[in-house]
Amino acid sequence: MKLIHCAPWLLAASLLTACAAIAPTPKRDFDLQAHRGGRALAPENTLAAFDNAMEMGVTTLELDIGLTADGVVVISHDTVLNPEHTRDANGAFLTAKGPAIRALTLAQLQAYDVGRIDPATNYGKQFALQVPRDGERIPTLAALFERVRARGAAQVRFNIETKLDPSRPEETAAPDPMVRALLAEIDKAGMGPRVTVQSFDWRTLALVGQWAPQLQRAYLTTGRTLRDPRWTSGLRLEDFGSVPRLVKAAVGNSPGPVIWSPAFADLTAAQVQEAQALGFQVVPWTVNERADMARLMDWKVDGLITDDPALLRDLMRERRMPLPAPAKP
DSSP, X not given: OOOOOOOHHHHGGGGGTTOOSOOOOOOOSOEEEEGGGTTTTSOTTSHHHHHHHHHXXXXXXXXXXXXXXXXXXXXXXXXXXXXXXXXXXXXXXXSSOOOXXXXXXXXXXXXXXXXXXXXXXXXXXXXXXXXXXXXXXXXXXXXXXXXXXXXXXXXXXXXXXXXXXXXXGGGSOOHHHHHHHHHHHHHHHTOGGGEEEEESSHHHHHHHHHHOTTSEEEEEEOHHHHTOTTTTTTOOGXXXXXXXXXXXXXXXXXXXXXXXXXXXXXXXXXXXXXXXXXXXEEOOBOOOSHHHHHHHHHTTOSEEEESOHHHHHHHHHHTTOOOOOOOOO
16 A cells, blocks of 8 residues: 655654653643434434534544445444444345445445434434434545535544454454555545544554654543553553553653543543643543533543533533534534
8 A cells, every 4th residue: 555645734743753752732622522423312423413413513523434345434333234223225224243344345335224223222222312314324534524624614623433453353454554544534634633533452543643643642441451452552551550651651752642531430530630640631431421421520521422412512501611613504
């Protein structure tokens, strides 16, 4: 694969290599992130969900990406077609896990409808208020960038997760081609200053740190991944004493701004303070209950990732916090 063309904002990063410490993340207003576009309200990772989130008013659209067989960056949380929200050309829900995203061309992938969830599944019961949008397809990242541009939503940011699983490497593209393809799409759309790249698989974040070090990166953690160094680029938590210090070791000397995104139930107030003292923002995932949101906000986290951005907006309004502006229809 050819090296991607680097726009001036990418090339400028080479001038920053003398920085030996992590640059403090610029302080922004509280970051309201719509998880998978806000899947409590609209079908996950679809243009319909992202439209809904923008019209409501969020800071950041959180999403996941994979690569198709023909190398197109598409938006999907699952590495294989998920029968809980995927229907075939006849309108029937899949009866078992479908093919891997990586095994299908874009044309083949978009033959499937992901516009509603199966109400008989645990997923369907969890998000019973989700409004169906029949006919929605798994979108390309380029299509989302174009949709946001067409709306004039210049304030909206993107938090893009590279969806890899080092324990199942056959299901996805390898880190190198996935990161190259992602950076190429970001470069083509001119969205670099508005993008965070996040991952549980820190190999991809290391590549971003090498090839586009000024891009913001978010280090996702959960108990399972922290116990398995395949997820943390070979680093072991026990060698560093705390998760924030483990993240700092993974970041190294790369100068770009950093977020730590832990599973919210694993987080403590002391860890929030420690991470922020190291120069990170702390944006936990995925927080859907008002009491949990309130507790984390009391701890001064920098933002929250939620399936229900409407609920979080209500809580922010009650606390007289600045609200993200809605985008025009």
